[in-house]
Amino acid sequence: xxxxxxxxxxxxxxxxxxxxxxxxxxxxxxxxxxxxxxxxxxxxxxxxxxxxxxxxxxxxxxxxxxxxxxxxxxxxxxxxxxxxxxxxxxxxxxxxxxxxxxxxxxxxxxxxxxxxxxxxxxxxxxxxxxxxxxxxxxxxxxxxxxxxxxxxxxxxxxxxxxxxxxxxxxxxxxxxxxxxxxxxxxxxxxxxxxxxxxxxxxxxxxxxxxxxxxxxxxxxxxxxxxxxxxxxxxxxxxxxxxxxxxxxxxxxxxxxxxxxxxxxxxxxxxxxxxxxxxxxxxxxxxxxxxxxxxxxxxxxxx
Amino acid sequence: xxxxxxxxxxxxxxxxxxxxxxxxxxxxxxxxxxxxxxxxxxxxxxxxxxxxxxxxxxxxxxxxxxxxxxxxxxxxxxxxxxxxxxxxxxxxxxxxxxx
Numbered sequence: 001x002x003x004x005x006x007x008x009x010x011x012x013x014x015x016x017x018x019x020x021x022x023x024x025x026x027x028x029x030x031x032x033x034x035x036x037x038x039x040x041x042x043x044x045x046x047x048x049x050x051x052x053x054x055x056x057x058x059x060x061x062x063x064x065x066x067x068x069x070x071x072x073x074x075x076x077x078x079x080x081x082x083x084x085x086x087x088x089x090x091x092x093x094x095x096x097x098x099x100x101x102x103x104x105x106x107x108x109x110x111x112x113x114x115x116x117x118x119x120x121x122x123x124x125x126x127x128x129x130x131x132x133x134x135x136x137x138x139x140x141x142x143x144x145x146x147x148x149x150x151x152x153x154x155x156x157x158x159x160x161x162x163x164x165x166x167x168x169x170x171x172x173x174x175x176x177x178x179x180x181x182x183x184x185x186x187x188x189x190x191x192x193x194x195x196x197x198x199x200x201x202x203x204x205x206x207x208x209x210x211x212x213x214x215x216x217x218x219x220x221x222x223x224x225x226x227x228x229x230x231x232x233x234x235x236x237x238x239x240x241x242x243x244x245x246x247x248x249x250x251x252x253x254x255x256x257x258x259x260x261x262x263x264x265x266x267x268x269x270x271x272x273x274x275x276x277x278x279x280x281x282x283x284x285x286x287x288x289x290x291x292x293x294x295x296x297x298x299x300x301x302x
Numbered sequence: 303x304x305x306x307x308x309x310x311x312x313x314x315x316x317x318x319x320x321x322x323x324x325x326x327x328x329x330x331x332x333x334x335x336x337x338x339x340x341x342x343x344x345x346x347x348x349x350x351x352x353x354x355x356x357x358x359x360x361x362x363x364x365x366x367x368x369x370x371x372x373x374x375x376x377x378x379x380x381x382x383x384x385x386x387x388x389x390x391x392x393x394x395x396x397x398x399x400x401x
Binding site: 020021025026029030033036037040041043044049052053056059060063066067070071072074075078079082083086087090091094095097098099113114116117118120121122124125128129132133135137138140141142143144145146147151154155158159162163166170173174176177178180181184185187 | 303304305306307308309310311313314315316317318319320321322324325326328330331333334335337338341344345348349351352353354355356357358360361363364365367368369370371372373374375376378379380381382383385386391
């Protein structure tokens, strides 16, 4: 409460004798107004829903600044808390549910609807701006008297006297909205619930029929010069295990063959032990890598 | 600069919000357009409150905020419910009542 009062004192709305706005408020307005209009136009033209939400957040925060400048610090804070804090976060949550990359389709179901929409918007803007600028407004009074006991206190006095019934109705409305959202998003369960036992049974059945593994898949191989996920592990007989490399890498053809690593491993073995691998062992290695299903030699041979 | 500038800004924002509702197809963006219109009216309320030196305008803006919050909750719940059945958030795909 005191912070709000301080904010109102620090940024007093300056109304000159003729009713013009003066002081820093002019600067604030001319900085924020173009930003707000540009951001609002962004909402109109931007393709992706997340970017549109970001534009709306910019507009709403700028509005909070303008409210505070216009001697309505309570509304300025409420604007940040309610709109940017709650409403726009709710929008972003729903965007995540619906799919963040949800973008607008450009197919028109009603012919020319897009241009008619733009035209109507322009017309509305022209009418509103024309009417507002043609109207003779009374000389502005300013909020100095109304905000004599600080803005929140003045608002509270009014809300809990003149507008108390409306306030209670608003509370009822919020309760109804919350219950309504619960009812609307409630999903009826079709069929029996799938609990841990059912899921485990299904998994064992699938393994028994040979579709999946019951155990985790083998890890990729660890070698002298490589422990990356694209190198297959070797089984007990020294042959590469196909399932130890991710299926995606295998389909993309990014799997590395054993023959790419064999020479490095042999070199390291020799440098550590100081003895050369004998000929029969080397032949064994080349035999294994030679008949490896993914090696280039076999594909060339075929 | 007079208070009229605020009102003109409010009018421009309202028109852009209305155009968004007319032009865009994504139901969520249409909702954002409605929010923009509500915010523009709030700016007008606050400006008029200052013009007349009367706090009732700010009270009105406060109630607009409350109703907007309730409206967003229900509206987004409807969008989620429709998305579950139709796998789409486009307002064109909601022709359940057509046939």
